[in-house]
Amino acid sequence: RDASVFSGDYAYYNQEMNAHVADRLYLETDLRKALELQQFFLLYQPKFAIATGEFLSVEALVRWQHPERGMVSPADFIQIAEDTGLIIELGNWVLHSACRQARIWQDAGIAPFLIGVNVSAREFSDALPGKVATALKVYGIAPQWLQLEITESMLMQGAEEVIRIMNQLVALGIGLALDDFGTGYSSLSYLKRFPVATLKIDQSFVHGIPSDSNDCAIASAIIVMAHQLNLEVVAEGVETIEQFEFLGEAGCNQAQGYLLSQPVSAEKIASLYLGK
Ligand code: C2E
Numbered sequence: 409r410d411a412s413v414f415s416g417d418y419a420y421y422n423q424e425m426n427a428h429v430a431d432r433l434y435l436e437t438d439l440r441k442a443l444e445l446q447q448f449f450l451l452y453q454p455k456f457a458i459a460t461g462e463f464l465s466v467e468a469l470v471r472w473q474h475p476e477r478g479m480v481s482p483a484d485f486i487q488i489a490e491d492t493g494l495i496i497e498l499g500n501w502v503l504h505s506a507c508r509q510a511r512i513w514q515d516a517g518i519a520p521f522l523i524g525v526n527v528s529a530r531e532f533s534d535a536l537p538g539k540v541a542t543a544l545k546v547y548g549i550a551p552q553w554l555q556l557e558i559t560e561s562m563l564m565q566g567a568e569e570v571i572r573i574m575n576q577l578v579a580l581g582i583g584l585a586l587d588d589f590g591t592g593y594s595s596l597s598y599l600k601r602f603p604v605a606t607l608k609i610d611q612s613f614v615h616g617i618p619s620d621s622n623d624c625a626i627a628s629a630i631i632v633m634a635h636q637l638n639l640e641v642v643a644e645g646v647e648t649i650e651q652f653e654f655l656g657e658a659g660c661n662q663a664q665g666y667l668l669s670q671p672v673s674a675e676k677i678a679s680l681y682l683g684k
Pocket residue numbers: 453468469470481482483486499502525526527528557587588611644645646647664665666667671
């Protein structure tokens with residue numbers, strides 16, 4: 409009797425699994441063609457100074473417009489792109505698209521501002537600094553306007569090699585931000601070894617502010633210690649006034665989140681924040 413129940417579950421589980429595997433294979437096949445078919449585009453989410461409300465910079469976030477599935481979120485394809493190695497080509501496309509957009513904004517007479525680009529662990533190789541230098545050169549963008557957002561987990565793998573590549577990137581004149589901070593295992597003191605200028609508090613901590621006292625304590629502690637290390641602190645995923653105010657009082661420098669703006673098109677950035 410038990411066995412039949414088990415086998416029933418098992419068959420069901422198998423069906424689910426097969427559907428999942430098949431779905432992933434379809435996505436993978438489609439992903440391989442998506443670059444060529446120009447199905448990717450970038451949205452930009454602004455970041456603001458908490459103290460003044462001033463528009464400071466944007467983060468480029470990739471989107472995939474799939475012909476049948478509609479908009480596919482990066483949560484559903486970045487991992488596949490990493491596993492298949494497609495992230496190398498996609499990452500380079502994102503870098504070029506962000507720099508091309510910076511050129512378009514500057515040509516429209518808009519004063520330059522910082523653009524953040526997310527970089528996956530798999531892209532973080534000896535080839536990256538050269539690719540970054542090329543993208544900046546092609547579009548004539550001064551390096552000070554580009555910031556790469558890398559995740560904390562990347563710091564854990566082969567620290568010496570990672571530091572060497574980070575130093576090469578910093579030597580180009582671009583900035584580095586540590587994304588999703590607090591979700592990995594690195595301590596703040598360990599951060600001193602890495603040439604990052606900015607730290608982004610992960611939205612999972614911001615989410616519990618102000619009701620969850622642990623999240624409040626963690627966010628406050630990150631801000632205090634980051635400032636002692638001379639790092640700029642950005643809170644991501646700010647959705648409420650209460651969160652915004654708490655973070656401001658805790659001394660957080662910048663905020664990004666749905667309260668302030670969703671990720672929007674390049675045209676919207678120009679009209680909403682840049683007066684064009
Ligand atoms: P991330 O870099 O930590 O980006 C923040 C994510 O939170 C974005 O999701 C953004 O749309 C979302 N978000 C912003 N404000 C709020 C808010 O107030 N509440 C909530 N719940 N979410 C908010 P998105 O665009 O779906 O991107 C997810 C992740 O995919 C990114 O996390 C990043 O790790 C990765 N990603 C996105 N674009 C790229 C890219 O061009 N290259 C690489 N390698 N990864 C990317």
